[in-house]
Amino acid sequence: MSEPSTRRPDRIRAIGLLSGGLDSTLAARVLLEQGLEVIGLHYSTGFCMNDHRRAMARPEEDPKRMRNEGLRAGADLGIPIEVLDAGEAYLKMVLNPKHGYGAKANPCIDCRIFMIHGAAGYMREHGGHFVFTGEVLGQRPMSQHMQALRLIEKECGIEGYLLRPLSAKHLPPTLPEQLGWVDREKLLGISGRSRKEQMAWSTTWGISDYPQPAGGCCYLADENFARRFHDKRLHTEPEQIRREEMILLKVGRHFRLSPRVKIIVARDQCENQFLSRFDLPGWRFEALDCGSPLTVVEGEPDEDLKILIASITARYSDRRHEPLVEVAARKDGVEERHLVPPVADQVLDRFRL
Numbered sequence: 265m266s267e268p269s270t271r272r273p274d275r276i277r278a279i280g281l282l283s284g285g286l287d288s289t290l291a292a293r294v295l296l297e298q299g300l301e302v303i304g305l306h307y308s309t310g311f312c313m314n315d316h317r318r319a320m321a322r323p324e325e326d327p328k329r330m331r332n333e334g335l336r337a338g339a340d341l342g343i344p345i346e347v348l349d350a351g352e353a354y355l356k357m358v359l360n361p362k363h364g365y366g367a368k369a370n371p372c373i374d375c376r377i378f379m380i381h382g383a384a385g386y387m388r389e390h391g392g393h394f395v396f397t398g399e400v401l402g403q404r405p406m407s408q409h410m411q412a413l414r415l416i417e418k419e420c421g422i423e424g425y426l427l428r429p430l431s432a433k434h435l436p437p438t439l440p441e442q443l444g445w446v447d448r449e450k451l452l453g454i455s456g457r458s459r460k461e462q463m464a465w466s467t468t469w470g471i472s473d474y475p476q477p478a479g480g481c482c483y484l485a486d487e488n489f490a491r492r493f494h495d496k497r498l499h500t501e502p503e504q505i506r507r508e509e510m511i512l513l514k515v516g517r518h519f520r521l522s523p524r525v526k527i528i529v530a531r532d533q534c535e536n537q538f539l540s541r542f543d544l545p546g547w548r549f550e551a552l553d554c555g556s557p558l559t560v561v562e563g564e565p566d567e568d569l570k571i572l573i574a575s576i577t578a579r580y581s582d583r584r585h586e587p588l589v590e591v592a593a594r595k596d597g598v599e600e601r602h603l604v605p606p607v608a609d610q611v612l613d614r615f616r617l
């Protein structure tokens with residue numbers, strides 16, 4: 265694949281990753297200030313918290329927390345945004361990252377390589393001149409130290425054509441700078457974990473509507489999700505894990521009952537509806553004649569485990585204070601009934617993921 269032309273074009277087109285967070289928004293803004301044409305790429309990975317909130321559509325949810333931040337930021341900046349589905353290839357990378365995981369289930373280096381590699385392909389196909397990101401030197405321990413930034417650029421195959429406008433003054437000049445496409449003097453020299461400088465620039469440019477960095481936006485970096493994710497990897501061959509199984513890790517209470525059997529217990533009506541939309545092959549448990557969670561089962565439980573699953577379902581039903589609760593177990597048109605006491609919390613905690 266050929267690199268973009270080095271001839272001075274009439275109009276410089278920069279292709280950037282735009283999550284909609286403050287850093288990527290500022291990076292785009294820095295280039296817009298220089299009169300460049302900017303196109304934003306927003307990846308839908310399947311692990312974005314806002315996308316999940318939108319899918320759950322809880323009535324009490326703040327609409328701001330459900331919007332697509334990439335599209336919102338694009339509208340605020342006045343630039344076009346392409347939303348790209350990262351698809352199965354992303355899942356494959358997440359399940360087997362070449363550079364490993366961070367503290368949770370976050371394969372940040374491979375994730376950056378995946379996205380920037382995609383942006384490089386987009387640049388080549390759409391007459392772009394270089395790729396930019398909102399990365400800040402030293403901000404994130406795994407993917408934003410000097411060595412990682414170099415590695416990411418190298419593995420994406422666009423050495424020299426990857427600009428980080430927020431930290432550019434701490435990094436060697438890129439080709440767009442050397443060729444005069446971008447004025448290095450007008451790029452920024454931000455580094456480290458403090459966000460003071462970004463805040464100051466956002467005030468200067470009147471950027472006030474962006475998700476709070478501390479709020480978290482990626483399930484892969486979430487502690488609870490990571491526990492379930494690594495449990496799934498431990499008990500299932502990575503190549504057999506399907507995309508829907510990853511979606512289910514975001515919903516409900518999870519309990520590992522045996523190496524082969526795991527259950528998910530919905531936490532409210534929205535999760536009941538969400539789980540019932542999935543065409544899952546296993547048993548489903550529900551307490552009868554009361555408000556009940558839907559409990560879905562992965563794997564084939566024996567009779568003892570069925571009693572335990574019924575007791576757990578009873579524990580989270582509206583009849584949890586009664587001595588015995590009737591619970592239905594259904595699969596493939598077969599229905600069984602179990603009359604069980606709700607399980608004690610100290611027993612439950614042994615299985616919780």
Ligand code: SF4
Pocket residue numbers: 370371372373375376407482484485
């Ligand atoms: S936090 Fe999530 S989206 Fe961000 S780089 Fe890491 S894996 Fe990718």
